[in-house]
Amino acid sequence: MRSNIAMSLRWHPWLDEARLSAPRLGVRACAQILWPEILLVLAGNGLIAGHLAAATPWWFPLVCAVLGVASLALTQQRLAQLTAQWQSGWWAAAAIPSIAAARTRWLLCLLAALAGALLSLPLPLLFSPFTDGDRLARSCGLVAAALAGGALAAGFWPTQPTRRHAKLHLLRTPLLPLPGLDARDLPTLATWQRRETMQRWRRGSQFGLLGGMLAMLPSGTSTAAAIGLLLLVGTIAWLTVVMAACADVADAAARLLAATPVAMRRARRHAWRYPAFSLACASLWMLVAVVLLNASMLLAAGWLLVVMASSVPAMWRLSRVFVT
Amino acid sequence: MIPLLDIHGLRIDYAGHCALPALDLAIEHGQFVTLIGPNGCGKTSLLRAIAGALRPNAGAIHINGIDAHAHPTEARRQLGYAVEPDALPTLLTGRECLALFAATRTLASIPPTSLELADQLELAGRLDRRIGSYSLGMKQKLGLLLGLLGEPPLLLLDESFNGLDPRSALTAKRHLDDRVSTGRCSVLLATHALDIAERHATRILLMVDGRLRHDWHQSELDALRSEPSRSLEQAMADALD
Numbered sequence A: 001m002r003s004n005i006a007m008s009l010r011w012h013p014w015l016d017e018a019r020l021s022a023p024r025l026g027v028r029a030c031a032q033i034l035w036p037e038i039l040l041v042l043a044g045n046g047l048i049a050g051h052l053a054a055a056t057p058w059w060f061p062l063v064c065a066v067l068g069v070a071s072l073a074l075t076q077q078r079l080a081q082l083t084a085q086w087q088s089g090w091w092a093a094a095a096i097p098s099i100a101a102a103r104t105r106w107l108l109c110l111l112a113a114l115a116g117a118l119l120s121l122p123l124p125l126l127f128s129p130f131t132d133g134d135r136l137a138r139s140c141g142l143v144a145a146a147l148a149g150g151a152l153a154a155g156f157w158p159t160q161p162t163r164r165h166a167k168l169h170l171l172r173t174p175l176l177p178l179p180g181l182d183a184r185d186l187p188t189l190a191t192w193q194r195r196e197t198m199q200r201w202r203r204g205s206q207f208g209l210l211g212g213m214l215a216m217l218p219s220g221t222s223t224a225a226a227i228g229l230l231l232l233v234g235t236i237a238w239l240t241v242v243m244a245a246c247a248d249v250a251d252a253a254a255r256l257l258a259a260t261p262v263a264m265r266r267a268r269r270h271a272w273r274y275p276a277f278s279l280a281c282a283s284l285w286m287l288v289a290v291v292l293l294n295a296s297m298l299l300a301a302g303w304l305l306v307v308m309a310s311s312v313p314a315m316w317r318l319s320r321v322f323v324t
Numbered sequence B: 001m002i003p004l005l006d007i008h009g010l011r012i013d014y015a016g017h018c019a020l021p022a023l024d025l026a027i028e029h030g031q032f033v034t035l036i037g038p039n040g041c042g043k044t045s046l047l048r049a050i051a052g053a054l055r056p057n058a059g060a061i062h063i064n065g066i067d068a069h070a071h072p073t074e075a076r077r078q079l080g081y082a083v084e085p086d087a088l089p090t091l092l093t094g095r096e097c098l099a100l101f102a103a104t105r106t107l108a109s110i111p112p113t114s115l116e117l118a119d120q121l122e123l124a125g126r127l128d129r130r131i132g133s134y135s136l137g138m139k140q141k142l143g144l145l146l147g148l149l150g151e152p153p154l155l156l157l158d159e160s161f162n163g164l165d166p167r168s169a170l171t172a173k174r175h176l177d178d179r180v181s182t183g184r185c186s187v188l189l190a191t192h193a194l195d196i197a198e199r200h201a202t203r204i205l206l207m208v209d210g211r212l213r214h215d216w217h218q219s220e221l222d223a224l225r226s227e228p229s230r231s232l233e234q235a236m237a238d239a240l241d
Helices: A002-010 A014-024 A027-053 A060-088 A098-119 A122-130 A133-156 A162-171 A189-202 A207-215 A223-256 A264-270 A273-293 A297-320 B043-051 B072-077 B094-104 B112-120 B136-148 B166-181 B194-200 B218-226 B232-240
Strands: B005-014 B017-027 B032-036 B058-063 B079-081 B154-158 B186-190 B203-208 B211-216
Touching: A014 A060, A014 A098, A027 A060, A027 A098, A027 A133, A027 A297, A060 A098, A060 A133, A098 A133, A189 A223, A189 A264, A189 A273, A189 B094, A207 A223, A223 A273, A223 A297, A273 A297, B005 B043, B017 B043, B017 B058, B017 B211, B032 B043, B032 B166, B032 B194, B043 B058, B043 B079, B043 B154, B043 B186, B058 B072, B072 B079, B079 B136, B094 B112, B094 B136, B112 B136, B112 B166, B136 B154, B136 B166, B166 B186, B166 B194, B194 B218, B194 B232, B203 B218, B203 B232, B211 B218, B211 B232
Parallel strands: B032 B186, B032 B203, B079 B154, B154 B186
Antiparallel strands: B005 B017, B005 B058, B203 B211
16 A cells, blocks of 8 residues: 555556556557557568668668657657646646656656667568678667657657647637538538647647658758658648548547437548548649659659558548448 | 337446346326436436437337337437537537537528527527537536427436526526427436426436336326425435335
8 A cells, every 4th residue: 555655656646547447448449549659660660671671771861760750759749648638637636746747757758669669670570580680780770769769859848738739729720711611411520620630730749740851851952852852741741630630520520419310321421521622632732742852653652552551540430430 | 199208128238237127118298207316327328328329238219109229310300419518529619519410400500499598598699609618507508409409309318407507507497397388398307406306397217226216207296296394305215215
């Protein structure tokens, strides 16, 4: 009993809550929560495999740096969500020393760094019998350092106060109204999806990724190429936010309208309106980026696949809402 | 005459726990029924199952003679369910939310009766603000308006008077009384507020462990009300012993 009290003073008691509730989550729920981390680790594994297979991997350190920035942005976003939960959730009224909260944030950063470093190894180890040991160690080391370094760096990042988020929640509206997206027999669903997207986008967790990418561009890069690259990365970041926000809103709308005589099949179709519109806009921007980068259509197709892959979990959820 | 709500052998399980073992219930047109009982006795589960928000494991629900399992959309057209405050969309305004619900009932716009009631509940001036800025009482008022929208014959309310200021609560109760007494709807209200049950209900059901322990009809309630020494609180305590 005494050790439990000491534990609650040393660490945030949320750790105990997480320790109890995590085993009760199913595999599906875990995948729904952790899919960005899973994608990041898979990207790390794929990057090492690509490094070992390519003849002239000049791009390898640059992509490792992008991976590091992505790891930083993701960990920072998770910490901001957690801090918001501690400040405005049911823990808000508990007398928890700020040092315990800060220590817990650092512990989580450390665990994320450790997990990032360890999980980037399984796939490359399959290559170990067939490749040069030094090259393997270098590629694994760089990717592990990028993932772990990004997660650890998030610990130094100041966590945004939640009051700002609460104000944004009520005041921000999209600049350009798109009333045509709302269906007549289910009005305001697209508006709701758009507002949720705007709110998440304007919290700015993706801007670190875009800024980091810009900062890492070689000095000789042309303006057109820089804009093109920015469009490519910006598009994927935007679409990831759109799809996740739309799926969450569609879930919430299905629960809200569960007791109403809503036409389910039509509602499911309407839930796709805004995401489909966003996908069309993003594809257009990607075409512009491909032209600016003077890249091949093969690269464009590859990029489109990455975009679609990043949105698969949300698309799956969108296809499952409003089911009787 | 076909009962407005007819439930036979309703069974609901939650992760190995049986919330409702086998419930039978019939509610006639023009009844104000309150459902009372200890926490966790299955009141909300019953309302959610009737509303179609919770799938029962067994049993049949007929609303106005329509099988809720075979024809869920038609059955839901016969009922209104006051939305819980936490389920309301914080990013929409009250008016947008009303428009969304009106569209599900194939109404071209928000009915004037809903806007009149919003005015009586002193919510009309806040309808163009986002729901995220509403207090608990304002959310309860909006939830009630959403349930009443389209004037469905059966209205399901789950603790809908919690957080309402006394004046608004009185307005809402009078509105419901008026609709019930003129035969325009029946109300099934789950509540712990025994004063509402005692003053407004035409029938009171006591639920314990998913079963109906006692059913007070109009004559018994009239007798209870006529004797100042008796109260529903005491009658409920006696029934629970």
